Amino acid sequence: MAPSRTAPDWKRWLGRWDEQQESFNPDRERRFGTMLDLLEAGLGRRFTVLDLGSGPGSLSQRILHRFPAARAVAVDYDPVVRRIGEGALGTLGGRLTWVDAKLGQPGWSRSLPRPRFDAAVSTTALHWLTPADLARLYGDLGRILRPGGMFLNGDYLPSGRREPHLDRLERSVVKIRFPRKRAGAEWGAWARWWDDARRVPALRAEFREHDRRSASHPKRTDLTLDYHVRRLRAAGFRTVAVVWQDLANRVLYARR
Numbered sequence: 001m002a003p004s005r006t007a008p009d010w011k012r013w014l015g016r017w018d019e020q021q022e023s024f025n026p027d028r029e030r031r032f033g034t035m036l037d038l039l040e041a042g043l044g045r046r047f048t049v050l051d052l053g054s055g056p057g058s059l060s061q062r063i064l065h066r067f068p069a070a071r072a073v074a075v076d077y078d079p080v081v082r083r084i085g086e087g088a089l090g091t092l093g094g095r096l097t098w099v100d101a102k103l104g105q106p107g108w109s110r111s112l113p114r115p116r117f118d119a120a121v122s123t124t125a126l127h128w129l130t131p132a133d134l135a136r137l138y139g140d141l142g143r144i145l146r147p148g149g150m151f152l153n154g155d156y157l158p159s160g161r162r163e164p165h166l167d168r169l170e171r172s173v174v175k176i177r178f179p180r181k182r183a184g185a186e187w188g189a190w191a192r193w194w195d196d197a198r199r200v201p202a203l204r205a206e207f208r209e210h211d212r213r214s215a216s217h218p219k220r221t222d223l224t225l226d227y228h229v230r231r232l233r234a235a236g237f238r239t240v241a242v243v244w245q246d247l248a249n250r251v252l253y254a255r256r
């Protein structure tokens, strides 16, 4: 894509984000849909939700579209995706707030615009957190969510070493579904999106900061399902259960 001097079409960038995410997670919309159904069943249609690792706001956008009386706070550490999200969605009539914070770092929740939330959601994001940061994030969520509040995490949550046979099967099925050649194509969509975005002049400052922050960003950790469940229970969540899954692609539900 050639550099352009006109204002970027941020909505198109958000649309392309959704396409590249879907290319390696074909069930993405169904997973979003299940999460929205659970929010409505558990909390009704008027609630305030935290979107953790929101990227450019795909999940917040879907929540606020379906629930016109809801509010969302989208938290992400990457200035590039936040800029695109803010450009594409703005504040959706004052109902969407964007926050720059690094989840799990001590004091991250001080950047939030309010102390309490009815719900927290996250998709394809928390696999980046270190064990210590995830434990701290869940400890904080135990305080931030009101009693009866709900947390939903849609992510790759592998069975891991406690269930080695199942873990091997999960990985084998991924290889069958995404053979090497095709897998390259799926990740290619992701890499192309980033390469193209890097050429947008309006994102130059954001990329400088993105690169600075990436230098100290951990590699993906893919913590196991079992680790997430244990840390949520330790943080005071009473019910913790997988409510949707396709192998290790799961939605984990937790209730305060």
Ligand SMILES: C[S@@+](CC[C@H](N)C(=O)[O-])C[C@H]1O[C@@H](n2cnc3c(N)ncnc32)[C@H](O)[C@@H]1O
Pocket (backbone or CB within 6 Å): 021, 052, 053, 054, 055, 056, 057, 058, 059, 075, 076, 077, 078, 081, 101, 102, 103, 104, 122, 123, 124, 125, 126, 128, 129
């Ligand atoms: C694959 S994207 C998913 C974005 C969005 N939730 C979606 O489903 O389209 C993962 C996002 O998590 C963010 N992220 C990863 N670790 C983070 C952290 N510690 N604090 C804040 N954001 C983080 C990244 O910047 C990125 O935008």
